[in-house]
Amino acid sequence: MLPSRGIPLFEKRYEWDYKGPYRLYEKAGFIKVSEMDGKAVMRGEFSL
Template identity: 50%
Template sequence: MLNRNQIQGYLAYDGDLSVGWCNAADIESYAGFVPDFARKNTCGKTISIVCFEIAPEYRGKGIALAFIDRVCSDAKTKGYAAVEGYAKLSDERNDFDYQGPVRLYQKAGFVEVTRENGQIVMRKTL
């Protein structure tokens, strides 16, 4: 998907070391990644944040929040109406849950739009 320019990726570095990744692009790029119930609740042209991966020793240092801020800034510049994330209801950190917790999106000014099957659509209108 990266090679076909279908998705946008963001990398965070500490010097020459890659310490984080965020996968975010137009909601239409993510067939199979964005929950169907989220697609039924869109509010115009939307960027979807579908996953984060932060190196364990760099977690809790604001990298994911910096990613969200950058995604929102880029989306606004490109004329998008909103940015969405698809958080799990659990606040427990799970190394296999790459979508980010609700509290992360709340810190970035996102609000809950809808929820279903243990997942919440969090949205920030730009």
């Protein structure tokens, strides 16, 4: 049997909420600025 991963549910959702692989963000140029309780805050710079 494969292990499952739980995803917390919130009543209010935002368009920027995304739960994805950490490496995907790193490949896109993001850096981890904070981590707590198994959740990470990633920061990236964008130019138009």
